[in-house]
Amino acid sequence: MVDTAIGETRPAALADAFYPIATILIWSGNTIVTKASAGVIAPESISFYRWVIALAVLTPLVAPSVWRHRALAFAHLPKLFVLGMLGMVIYQCLAYVAAETTTAVNMGVLVASMPLISVLLASALAGEGLTSRTILGGLVSLVGLVFLAARGDLEELVRSGFHIGDVLMLVAIVANSFYGVLLRRWSLALPMWPQLWWQIGFAVLVLFPLWLMSDISPVTAESLPLVLFAALPTSLLAPFLWMQAIRKLGAARSALYINLVPVFVATLAWLVLGEALQGYHLLGGGLALLGVAVGVSSRRPMAKAG
Numbered sequence: 381m382v383d384t385a386i387g388e389t390r391p392a393a394l395a396d397a398f399y400p401i402a403t404i405l406i407w408s409g410n411t412i413v414t415k416a417s418a419g420v421i422a423p424e425s426i427s428f429y430r431w432v433i434a435l436a437v438l439t440p441l442v443a444p445s446v447w448r449h450r451a452l453a454f455a456h457l458p459k460l461f462v463l464g465m466l467g468m469v470i471y472q473c474l475a476y477v478a479a480e481t482t483t484a485v486n487m488g489v490l491v492a493s494m495p496l497i498s499v500l501l502a503s504a505l506a507g508e509g510l511t512s513r514t515i516l517g518g519l520v521s522l523v524g525l526v527f528l529a530a531r532g533d534l535e536e537l538v539r540s541g542f543h544i545g546d547v548l549m550l551v552a553i554v555a556n557s558f559y560g561v562l563l564r565r566w567s568l569a570l571p572m573w574p575q576l577w578w579q580i581g582f583a584v585l586v587l588f589p590l591w592l593m594s595d596i597s598p599v600t601a602e603s604l605p606l607v608l609f610a611a612l613p614t615s616l617l618a619p620f621l622w623m624q625a626i627r628k629l630g631a632a633r634s635a636l637y638i639n640l641v642p643v644f645v646a647t648l649a650w651l652v653l654g655e656a657l658q659g660y661h662l663l664g665g666g667l668a669l670l671g672v673a674v675g676v677s678s679r680r681p682m683a684k685a686g
Contacts, residue, residue: 399625400637408644413609421603424594426610428587433611435580442573449574458569460575464582465621467529473587474552498557498635519532520672560631563623576620 417426444455454462568575600606625634 386457396625396628397637398534399621399628400621400634400644401640403618403621403639405644406613406621408641408648410614410618411641411645412648413606413614417603417606420606421599422595422597423473423477424591425597426603426607428584428591429599429607430581430610430615431468431580432585433607434615435577435584437612438577438580439617440574442577446577450572452570453574453578456566456570457578459562459566459568460570462583463559463563463575464579465586466555466562467587468579468583468615469553470555471559473590474548474555476551478552485600494553494635494638497554497633499637501557501561501631557631557635558633560626564631566662567627570634572620572623576616576623576674579619580615588640633643 570578597603622634625637
């Protein structure tokens with residue numbers, strides 16, 4: 381790959397950055413929606429409804445393309461199933477369950493580890509060369525996000541203790557990291573929208589029996605806006621943008637942008653919910669931003685010894 385500073389124009393680099401940044405903005409907005417949905421609709425129900433609605437909206441739009449590329453899709457069905465399970469079922473569902481059995485502090489620290497996990501997996505499985513700046517950027521962001529998640533009190537990490545939700549959240553993060561790496565490694569020739577349609581379809585098939593066995597929540601006037609946001613921007617547009625980001629930037633560099641989630645969430649909470657910004661928001665968020673800037677500033681892989 382060509383070094384950004386030499387072979388890639390600044391406008392092109394900024395255009396590529398649009399995809400992960402737009403994805404992170406949607407994910408951050410969904411965090412606000414998730415907070416608002418607590419006590420309004422059961423996690424199993426919103427998980428199922430969001431993908432059903434996304435599939436219903438997507439199907440008439442991409443049906444001709446899905447039919448036209450059916451032979452190619454059938455050849456890749458096992459891979460499409462695995463991608464759907466990793467990105468749409470395991471990560472999303474376990475994150476909802478983990479939120480009920482662990483603290484926000486612990487979840488924040490675990491999410492902060494996702495970019496580094498993605499970098500290591502991308503190097504091991506997808507052939508993406510590690511760069512010194514990618515590693516440094518990931519470490520700087522990790523420090524900032526740990527500080528941010530601990531609300532400036534690192535002793536809180538010790539006081540919060542260990543929960544079963546920590547294990548579930550870690551599994552969810554590893555699953556999402558594998559999703560990005562496998563998407564990059566397999567590089568399926570199937571066009572993006574049909575590929576997304578198959579992944580969502582498999583997710584709906586798996587979630588349907590889980591929904592039936594759960595305490596089903598009906599869609600009400602109060603929960604409908606929350607379900608629609610989770611279904612359309614979060615479940616439909618965000619996965620497409622994320623897949624584009626991975627294709628253009630790779631799994632490792634795209635994952636670094638995940639460090640922006642708590643920064644964007646804090647900003648949205650300030651703008652939308654009126655929550656006050658504290659000093660730890662500025663310091664931790666500043667380190668996270670610095671880490672992203674450092675990590676994505678170069679594509680030159682580290683030289684291998686020997």
